[in-house]
C-alpha cells in the first residue's frame with residue numbers, strides 16, 4: 001500500500017497533525033521509540049490558548065502536583081535572584097503526549113517504531129522502519145517530519161540548520177529530601193553554560209535539568225548542581241537521568257518548513273523559543289498550519305506563508321534571549337527588579 005501521508009514522530013506536533021486528518025486521507029503515524037522527551041513539562045499560556053481554540057480540556061491525570069505560580073530566577077555567579085509570576089500548567093510530559101495521541105482518529109493508522117532510513121522513490125518516499133523487532137518498509141506520496149530536534153527527515157533531505165547545537169541533561173530526585181518550598185526555578189551560570197537550567201517539582205520528584213554545550217556536558221551539570229547547594233537545594237541520589245539534543249534558534253536560517261512533498265513541523269522545523277525553550281505551543285500551532293495548508297493547491301507555499309508570523313514571533317524572542325543570556329544585561333535586569341514580584345515573609 002502507498003499512503004497519501006506518512007507522519008514521522010508522535011510528539012505534540014505529530015499527534016496534533018494526525019488528529020486533524022479526515023477519512024479522505026490514507027495516513028500512517030510512526031510514533032517513535034516511546035521514550036519520554038526530556039522536558040520541563042510546563043504548558044504555556046500560548047499552548048493553553050490553542051487548546052481553547054480546539055475545545056480541548058486537560059484531564060486532571062495529565063497534571064502533577066504542585067501547580068506553581070512563580071519562577072525563582074537565580075544567577076548562580078552573581079548570586080542575584082528575583083521571583084516572577086508565571087501561569088504555566090505543571091504536567092507529566094509522558095501523560096501529556098499519551099493524551100495528545102488519544103485524539104488521533106481510528107482512520108489514521110499508527111505504528112510504534114522508529115524510521116531508520118528514508119529515500120525518494122517513484123511513488124514518493126520509501127521508509128525503512130524498525131517496529132516490534134521487525135523491519136517494515138513503508139511507502140507514501142507525502143512525508144511529514146515531526147521527529148523532533150534530531151529529525152531524520154530534516155537531516156536526510158535538507159542542509160543543516162544554522163542553530164547553536166546544545167544538549168539537555170536532566171536528573172530526577174526524591175522530593176522528600178528537599179527542604180525548599182516547591183518553587184519552579186530558572187538558573188543561569190555563565191561559567192558552565194550560555195543557556196539556562198531549571199528545577200521543578202513533579203509529584204514525588206524534583207527535577208534538575210539544564211541546557212549545555214555539547215562538550216563536557218556532565219561536568220558542567222555537576223558543577224551547577226554543586227553551586228545550587230548554597231541556595232538550599234540538596235539534589236542527592238538521582239533516581240533517573242535523561243537527555244536530548246536541543247537546537248537553539250539564532251536567525252531566520254534556524255528554521256526549515258520543507259519543500260514540495262516534504263513538510264517539517266514542531267522542533268523538526270526548528271520551532272522552539274530561543275528565550276524560554278518553550279516549544280509545545282509551536283509544535284501544535286505548526287501542525288495546525290500544515291493541516292490548513294494541505295487543503296490548498298500550493299501546500300508548501302501556503303505553509304511557509306502561514307508560519308511566517310510564528311517565525312517572526314520566534315525571532316522577536318531573540319531580543320529577550322539576548323537580555324537573558326548576556327551576563328551584564330541579565331544582571332541589570334535582575335537588579336532593576338522590573339516585572340518581578342516581592343515575596344511576603
Ligand SMILES: Cc1cc2nc3c(=O)[nH]c(=O)nc-3n(C[C@H](O)[C@H](O)[C@H](O)COP(=O)(O)OP(=O)(O)OC[C@H]3O[C@@H](n4cnc5c(N)ncnc54)[C@H](O)[C@@H]3O)c2cc1C
Nearest residue numbers: 009011012013032040041042115147148168266267279280
Ligand atoms: C530540556 C527541554 C525542556 C523543555 N521544556 C519545555 C516546557 O516545559 N514546555 C514547553 O512547551 N516546551 C518545552 N520544551 C520544548 C518541547 O519539549 C518541544 O519543543 C516539543 O516537544 C516539540 O514537539 P515535537 O512534537 O516537535 O517533537 P518531540 O516532542 O521531540 O517529538 C518527536 C517525536 O518523534 C519521535 N521520533 C524521533 N525520531 C524518530 C524516528 N526516526 N522515527 C520515528 N519517530 C521518531 C520521537 O520518539 C518523538 O515521539 C523543552 C525542550 C527541552 C529540550
